[in-house]
Structures are given as structure tokens and as C-alpha cells.
Amino acid sequence: MGSCIICGVDVDGGGRICDPHQEDVVFDFRGNSPDQIVPSRFYRGVVDGYAEFGVFVDLAPGVTGLLHRSELDRRLDTLDWEPGDDVFVQVKGVRDNGNIDLAWSIRQADREFRGVLVQDGDAEHLPEEDGDEEDEEPDAGTDAEPVAADESDHEPADTSDGESVGVDKIAAVDEPSETEEPDEPDEIHEVDGKPEAEADDDDVSESDGDEEVDGTEDVAEAEEADADATAEDDEDDLEDARERIDIGTLADAVGNAARIDGEVVSVRQTGGPTVFEVRDETGVVDVAAFVKPGVRAYPDVEVGDTVRIDGEVESHRGDVQVEAEALVLLEGEEAEAVRRRLAEALTAEARPDGLQPLAGDETVAELADGLLDAAEAIRRAVLESRPIVVRHPATADGYVAGAAVERAVLPLIREEHAKSDAEYHYFTRRPLDDPVYGMDAATNDATRMLQDRDRHDEQLPLFLLVGTGSTTESADGIDLLSVYGVDAVVVDAEVADPETRDAVDTLVSPQIDGVDADLSTGALVASLASAVNDEVREDLRHLPAVSYWAETPDRYVELARDAGYDAERVAELREAVALEAYYQSYQDKRELVADLLFEDGGNLAAHVSEQFREKLETEVQTATExxxxxxxxxxxxxxxxxxxxxxxxxxxxxxxxxxxxxxxxxxxxxxxxxxxxxxxxxxxxxxxxxxxxxxxxxxxxxxxxxxxxxxxxxxxxxxxxxxxxxxxxxxxxxxxxxx
Missing domain, CATH: 3.10.310 (Diaminopimelate Epimerase; Chain A, domain 1)
Structure with missing residues (x-):
């Protein structure tokens, strides 16, 4: 039985903090499973990276939590944390799937807590007890030469047979020297099988035994030697006859060695490994390469490079990931072959086979060429791992259009990316208070995309503007995006100006094509969404009817009825979406809108619709008088x-x-x-x-x-x-x- 470090009372199970003082200390977590995390406790973590919806924080290697932006005491874009920074967070809870929900901590230093404890799995101890345990190790002498219990265990790895050697296994770690702290593996390295101090005529620095070697220089030179050795080992490893496998099949290869060729689409540095996101013609996967915590592996590899990777396929919190043993840049004919293979596959997969308008709408069919171009641009962005930003008015029609695209694209992103949260990284809806894509909205978008590019090495997004962006009032906003070469697709069923055709890459509008239409933007975009992903076509059949306030075309009324939505139900959905569109208009409300339009059994929409009618009727009476x-x-x-x-x-x-x-x-x-x-x-x-x-x-x-x-x-x-x-x-x- 242990005692509380704050009040001294006995604690069951050998713990070191009593229940009333759980939130008075901060924990250094050294476990390996989210199940070991204790809710309500404060933990020290390392910033992993940013997303639209919050910050990922590593509590330990392989144990990552999300600090959602709603938990912050400031705006997300004003947070000055950088990847690799030590931070303090509180754990709100651990979900059944292992996801960890974090909360903001106003205390951001050890001194602001009443104590610090180490949580090693389910056990707890004081930080200084680490040193006590290590001092008891038999090999902790200050002057002794490294001694191995079994010399065979210390033989240098033989890589002459082409077997892959991990980046983290290049340096062999022995006993610490007199000036070293325990558990500092980078101070003594083996060079050609001998301790560094005994190496003769090697590329690493050496001591003559009479001078005190500067530890900092020693480490830096050793790391340089490690990098050289890693590059040589990688080249040797990739000379073998291992066959390449498709990224799309990695889920069936967990636990096995694999080789993949592909293009790097993003790079992010975590508090542990460097994570390269790599795609081939079948999918995208995260590749983790480790040198030392927080240190960039393979610094010469950038977004857009073609690479060959040998590694082991693992399952990381339910996501497939490759632990890199060797990674090399491809050049010349090999690089060109990979790019050509990706380009051919991309073109073949991105272009839809054809357009089948919902309800057989002949007006929509007249716009087929433009809609297929728009669908291809969207599908291509998914396959290229480019983020997609959808802008639409904060109206019922605008939300129906945005939700239709969202319904079609999210499954494609989930299929393409192994990460379970990829849909939040690669798809964003940003409603507009006004149906004009003005400078305010464009400046916001440009700022975010440039931050994501510079801070997270993300590609510039595809902008899809639905129900906006097609008139000259949006010209300044579109021009700002074009300065950065950003692709923009505009789909609008309402009035559009011919002058906007040259300002965007793809413009779809009945006005532009001289088509006489009684279309809503929601109806037009619902057919576009069915071309993007035909598998969700059944989910979209009622949306066109929801997008009309009056004079809904009979073809769409009948289509909604066939899908199980009568006129009253359609009206409830329309009114509920209109009400929710107004409140928190700058938020996408993804889950709430999906519940209303696709998942609701009737109670939610009916409840919100009743509020809509009450509020509107009160205003109408006042206005009429x-x-x-x-x-x-x-x-x-x-x-x-x-x-x-x-x-x-x-x-x-x-x-x-x-x-x-x-x-x-x-x-x-x-x-x-x-x-x-x-x-x-x-x-x-x-x-x-x-x-x-x-x-x-x-x-x-x-x-x-x-x-x-x-x-x-x-x-x-x-x-x-x-x-x-x-x-x-x-x-x-x-x-x-x-x-």
C-alpha cells in the first residue's frame, strides 16, 4: 500500500495519490495503451500536430489524444504551440475505440502543480525513483569498461546479406560513461563493432584518453555518422529482390515485412517519429521513421518526392501504418515510372463513367459536361490527398448542397486513407453568412491554407464553391485564391456572370450555358454528388425536394416520396436545416446536419422545425403590422x-x-x-x-x-x-x- 504524496494518507493498490488530490499533480505517462490512462488526471504531453478541429497531443509514443478546439480558452489559430512542444492537458475520457478526449489546462508548468508522478502502465512512482532503480543496476559503475553477459548478444548486426536494419538500430547502446546521465543512449556508440573510444581511423570523433571529450560534439558527430550509416544501409537494403505490394492491400499484411513505392503527399514531425504520408495508385498510408524523439528523419525527403520504403506493416490504434526500416529517394527512370503509373491510375479513376441526373432531370443532363469536369476535380483531389474546402451559403439550399457533396466525398476519403480521422483532415465545409464569396471569406481561406502548408506541410486545397462565387461580386475573393494557383470549382444554379468563367477552373451554371432552368443549387449539386460517388445515390434522392421553398418540381417531389419522404417530412427537414443554418453560421455542424438530413427518424427534425415555425410566425406578424x-x-x-x-x-x-x-x-x-x-x-x-x-x-x-x-x-x-x-x-x- 502506498501513501499520497500530498497528504500522506494510505492509497490502495500501491498508488501515490489519493482520490481528492488526483487533479493536484501532473503525470508523466510511460504506458503503452489508452486503457491505462486515468480520466480527470492531468498529463504532460508533446504536441503532435494540428487539424481543423483541434490539436493532437502525444501522451506517450503511440498514445495520442485530441484537444478539441471547443475545449480551448482561446481561438485555435492563436495557439502558439508548435509540434514537439511539451504541454499539459487534462484527460476528459477514453472512448471504447481508444480515442482519448483531452481538455485545456490553465497550468502549463511543473511548478504550478503540487507534485509530479510517473505513471508506468498501471503503477505510479516519484520521478526520482527512476534514478534509484537505475543506480541498483549491476552495470552502473562509473569507470568500468562495457561488459556483456553474453558476448554474442553484442555482436554488431551483419547487414551484408541485405537484411533491413531499422533507423533506430544503427547505434548500439552500451553502459553510460562517467559524465553521462542514465538512460542516455546516444553518448557511446559502437563503430565497426567496438566502443567509440576504441575506434581507430574512423569517421567519428575519438578521444586520446587524456582529454575530456565534449559530450555535445560527440553526440552531434555520432548522429552524423548514424545518418551516413542509415543511408548506406538503406541503399543496401533496397538492393534485394523484395517485391513491391500495393498500399491498398496493406491491411492484409499486418505483422509482415513489405515494400512500397509511391509519392510523398505530406510530412509531419511528431514528438516521436517523423510520419510520411505516402500514396500509390491504390491508396495512402502513414510511414513512421524514427531517429530519436522529435528529430526529423530523412530531412532530404519532401512532399512530391517519389520514394521506396521497406518496413513492417503494423496496426496503430486501429489504423494501418508502416514502420520504416529503410527509405530512399527514387530518381531517374525509377521515379518517372512511379509518377507515370500514378498519373495513369489517377486519370482512369478520377473521371466518372457518366452522369445520371437524379429524377432523370433533363435540365441537369444538359449540364453533364461541366458536372463531370467538377466531379473529376473532386475525385482527383481525394486521390491526390489534397484537402477539399466547400464554401456554401448558410441557407437551407446551401446546406443541402454542401451536405450532398460531403455525403459523397467522405466515404472516398475513408477508402483512400488508412487513418480513421482522415475525413476531418481532408474535407471541410465553411458556410458563408452572405452568398457572396468576398474578400473576408477569401482572406480567411488563404490564411488557413498557407498556415497548413507551412506548419503541417499540407498541399494547397481544392475549393468547391456551391451557390456562390459565380458573380462579379465574388471576383476579388476568387482573384486572391488564384494568386496562389489554387484550383476552384464553382457550381451554381442561380444567376451567374459570364465574366467569372475565366476566373475559375470549372464553372457550372445554367446561366452560363444558356439553359432555361427551374433548378435549385441543392438539386444541381445532388446530381453532382451522385456522379462523384454513385454508391451514395440512394441517400441523396430526397435532397433536391428539401432545397426548394416553393414550387418544387413534380419530378423531385415524386423522387422524395419514393425515398420515403412525404411533403410534410420534406418541409420539416427544410425548416430544421434553415434554423440550424442560422445559429453558429460559421460552423459546419457536420454531425448535426447529417443527423437531420440522413439519420434522423423524425423526432429531431420535427422538434427543430417546430421552433422554426414559432419564431418565424412571431416575426411575420410583427413585420406585417x-x-x-x-x-x-x-x-x-x-x-x-x-x-x-x-x-x-x-x-x-x-x-x-x-x-x-x-x-x-x-x-x-x-x-x-x-x-x-x-x-x-x-x-x-x-x-x-x-x-x-x-x-x-x-x-x-x-x-x-x-x-x-x-x-x-x-x-x-x-x-x-x-x-x-x-x-x-x-x-x-x-x-x-x-x-
Whole structure:
């Protein structure tokens, strides 16, 4: 029975901390399984790397936890931790699958805790007890020559037969010298089978026995010798006749030696090994190479290089991983052969066989070439291990479109990558408050992608803009991305400007192709998603109907009904998504949206939909009572002061409220609803009126108001607040002329 290091009470099981003081100490974990981790304790860890959703922290080699961004006391992008940094975290819990959930610790130094303990598996002891145990070892003398109990155990490894030698086995570790601390394996190395001090005429530094050797120089020179030896060993190892196997088959080779050829798609340095992500034509796998903790292995290997790797296939927390024994850069014909093989496989796999529009939509079929180009770009990004960033408006239609792509792409990412969390690294949805891809959104995207490139060695992403990016109002944002050569694909069923075709790599829009359509963006993108991954086609059949607020085409109503979604159920989904789209609009809400659209048995959507209706009805009643109706040149106008008679910072958003008001009250072909605020105005009409033309005419009538179109899709016009009354009159007059 042990005693608590804080209060001295007896602790059952030989522990060294009592239950009331569990959170007063920090633990150094030296176990090898997540099952040994104790929830609520504080642990010292090493930053492994960043992701969109948080920070990975190694508590021990092979035992990694996630500190989710929601647990931080600051924004993730302001966290100054770097990979390899020592940090302190609290364990919230360990899941059944071994995933460790971490929490933020305000204490980030040993002195801020009341004590430090070592947790070695299930046992606990004080750090200084490590030294006591090591001092009792029989070979701990200060001046004795290295002595082996069995000389055969200390024979140098013979690599002449081509057998692979691990990077971490190049240096043979013997007994520490007089000036060394225990457990420092890098101070004495064997060179050609002899202790370093006895080596003659070797490439490593030596001592004449009369001078005190500088330990730092000794280590540096020894590491250089290790690197040279590693390179030579790698070349020897790769001369054998071992056959290459496909990465896609590694799951069947766990525990066996394997050789893979491929391209490096990312490199990340952890607190332990260097992890190279390598792909071939069949998949992607992590390759771990170890020199010493936190030291970059194979520093000459970069993203885009072709390599050959010999190693052992292992299962790491359920993910397949290769422990590298030897890794060499391929050059010349060998490198070209690998690149050619990858390119041919990529082209063959990326292009879909064809497009089968949902509900047999003939309008969508007319856009087949563009949609297949977009699908190929998405599939190619997955195969190239490039991140995909989806931008869409924070509306029901926008969320349906984004969720459709997400549903199609995530299974492809899971198939391509061995890591279980790859879908969070390689796919991101970022909703937009406005349907315009402006400089604010583009600057945010450029900042993130450059940070990921520089900090995590990630490739630049593919940007997929759905329901946005196709008008001239998005030109500045698109131009910023193009400066960095980023690929952009735009898919939009609404108004698009021909000038945007040259600004993006792929643009799909009925407007651009001269197709007369009654499509929503959600309907168009759902067919795109089915081309990206036909296996999820059944999951997508109800989405087009969900994306329409009114006048849903019969073909999509019937398709949803065939999928088990009647009109009431479709309305519940639409309203629930619209409500959740408004709150925390900058968040993708991936799991919540998936539950609503794909997994919900009815209760969640019905519950959220009820909230939607209550909130909307309250606002509609207030707005109706305060709407001013007037007739100008035969056109009836309903004008609402949105600053004075709406809750601008609560649901529903102004565009959605005006949409509903207009649908309820429009009573003829000459009807317009205008919502005017402090410096912005929204237009809804029963006629086919160009908002851009209205803004240009209003600018002529109110020349001092700086009137400009801010968003075609939502009928938004901006102006100077000091000219509000003049702009209201000018817009009404311009609309009357347009009917």
C-alpha cells in the first residue's frame, strides 16, 4: 500500500495519490495503451500536430489524444504551440475505440502543480525513483569498461546479406560513461563493432584518453555518422529482390515485412517519429521513421518526392501504418515510372463513367459536361490527398448542397486513407453568412491554407464553391485564391456572370450555358454528388425536394416520396436545416446536419422545425403590422423598415423573413417587397427583374448614395446610410420602371 504524496494518507493498490488530490499533480505517462490512462488526471504531453478541429497531443509514443478546439480558452489559430512542444492537458475520457478526449489546462508548468508522478502502465512512482532503480543496476559503475553477459548478444548486426536494419538500430547502446546521465543512449556508440573510444581511423570523433571529450560534439558527430550509416544501409537494403505490394492491400499484411513505392503527399514531425504520408495508385498510408524523439528523419525527403520504403506493416490504434526500416529517394527512370503509373491510375479513376441526373432531370443532363469536369476535380483531389474546402451559403439550399457533396466525398476519403480521422483532415465545409464569396471569406481561406502548408506541410486545397462565387461580386475573393494557383470549382444554379468563367477552373451554371432552368443549387449539386460517388445515390434522392421553398418540381417531389419522404417530412427537414443554418453560421455542424438530413427518424427534425415555425410566425406578424403598402405606376409595393421592426440579431434572418412575407402577400404579376435597413436593402419581385439593373438605375437617381449591388442571389443592395430616404425612393422608382 502506498501513501499520497500530498497528504500522506494510505492509497490502495500501491498508488501515490489519493482520490481528492488526483487533479493536484501532473503525470508523466510511460504506458503503452489508452486503457491505462486515468480520466480527470492531468498529463504532460508533446504536441503532435494540428487539424481543423483541434490539436493532437502525444501522451506517450503511440498514445495520442485530441484537444478539441471547443475545449480551448482561446481561438485555435492563436495557439502558439508548435509540434514537439511539451504541454499539459487534462484527460476528459477514453472512448471504447481508444480515442482519448483531452481538455485545456490553465497550468502549463511543473511548478504550478503540487507534485509530479510517473505513471508506468498501471503503477505510479516519484520521478526520482527512476534514478534509484537505475543506480541498483549491476552495470552502473562509473569507470568500468562495457561488459556483456553474453558476448554474442553484442555482436554488431551483419547487414551484408541485405537484411533491413531499422533507423533506430544503427547505434548500439552500451553502459553510460562517467559524465553521462542514465538512460542516455546516444553518448557511446559502437563503430565497426567496438566502443567509440576504441575506434581507430574512423569517421567519428575519438578521444586520446587524456582529454575530456565534449559530450555535445560527440553526440552531434555520432548522429552524423548514424545518418551516413542509415543511408548506406538503406541503399543496401533496397538492393534485394523484395517485391513491391500495393498500399491498398496493406491491411492484409499486418505483422509482415513489405515494400512500397509511391509519392510523398505530406510530412509531419511528431514528438516521436517523423510520419510520411505516402500514396500509390491504390491508396495512402502513414510511414513512421524514427531517429530519436522529435528529430526529423530523412530531412532530404519532401512532399512530391517519389520514394521506396521497406518496413513492417503494423496496426496503430486501429489504423494501418508502416514502420520504416529503410527509405530512399527514387530518381531517374525509377521515379518517372512511379509518377507515370500514378498519373495513369489517377486519370482512369478520377473521371466518372457518366452522369445520371437524379429524377432523370433533363435540365441537369444538359449540364453533364461541366458536372463531370467538377466531379473529376473532386475525385482527383481525394486521390491526390489534397484537402477539399466547400464554401456554401448558410441557407437551407446551401446546406443541402454542401451536405450532398460531403455525403459523397467522405466515404472516398475513408477508402483512400488508412487513418480513421482522415475525413476531418481532408474535407471541410465553411458556410458563408452572405452568398457572396468576398474578400473576408477569401482572406480567411488563404490564411488557413498557407498556415497548413507551412506548419503541417499540407498541399494547397481544392475549393468547391456551391451557390456562390459565380458573380462579379465574388471576383476579388476568387482573384486572391488564384494568386496562389489554387484550383476552384464553382457550381451554381442561380444567376451567374459570364465574366467569372475565366476566373475559375470549372464553372457550372445554367446561366452560363444558356439553359432555361427551374433548378435549385441543392438539386444541381445532388446530381453532382451522385456522379462523384454513385454508391451514395440512394441517400441523396430526397435532397433536391428539401432545397426548394416553393414550387418544387413534380419530378423531385415524386423522387422524395419514393425515398420515403412525404411533403410534410420534406418541409420539416427544410425548416430544421434553415434554423440550424442560422445559429453558429460559421460552423459546419457536420454531425448535426447529417443527423437531420440522413439519420434522423423524425423526432429531431420535427422538434427543430417546430421552433422554426414559432419564431418565424412571431416575426411575420410583427413585420406585417408594420409594413407600408403603396402603389407606384401600377406596381404594388410592400415596404418594411427592417431596422425598426425586426430582430436583426435573432432568427429569422432578414432575407428569409422577406422571402416568406413575399410568398404570402404577392397577389399578381406587379408586386414587390422591399426591406430597407440602415445601409442595406433587399428586393423581392413577382417579375423577372435584374437587381443589378435596379441598383444601377437607383445610383443614377440618388448619385450621392453610393448605391451598389451587394448580392444578386438574395437581391441585396448597399448604400450610404445618410442617403437612406433618397435610396428608398430611387429603388422604388427603378423597380416600377423595370416591370
Amino acid at each position: 408594420n409594413t407600408i403598402t403603396e402603389a407606384v405606376d401600377g406596381v404594388e409595393f410592400a415596404v418594411l423598415d427592417t431596422d425598426g421592426y425586426t430582430h436583426r440579431y435573432d432568427f429569422p434572418p432578414t432575407p428569409l423573413l422577406l422571402d416568406d412575407l413575399h410568398r404570402r402577400n404577392a397577389n399578381g404579376e406587379a408586386y414587390a417587397t422591399v426591406g430597407i435597413g440602415m445601409d442595406e436593402l433587399y428586393v423581392r419581385t413577382t417579375a423577372d427583374v435584374s437587381v443589378r439593373d435596379v441598383a444601377e438605375r437607383a445610383a443614377e437617381l440618388a448619385p450621392n448614395a453610393d448605391v451598389a449591388t451587394a448580392g444578386l442571389r438574395e437581391g441585396k443592395i448597399e448604400f450610404l446610410s445618410g442617403e437612406r430616404d433618397a435610396v428608398e425612393d430611387a429603388v422604388v422608382a427603378a423597380l416600377a420602371e423595370s416591370f
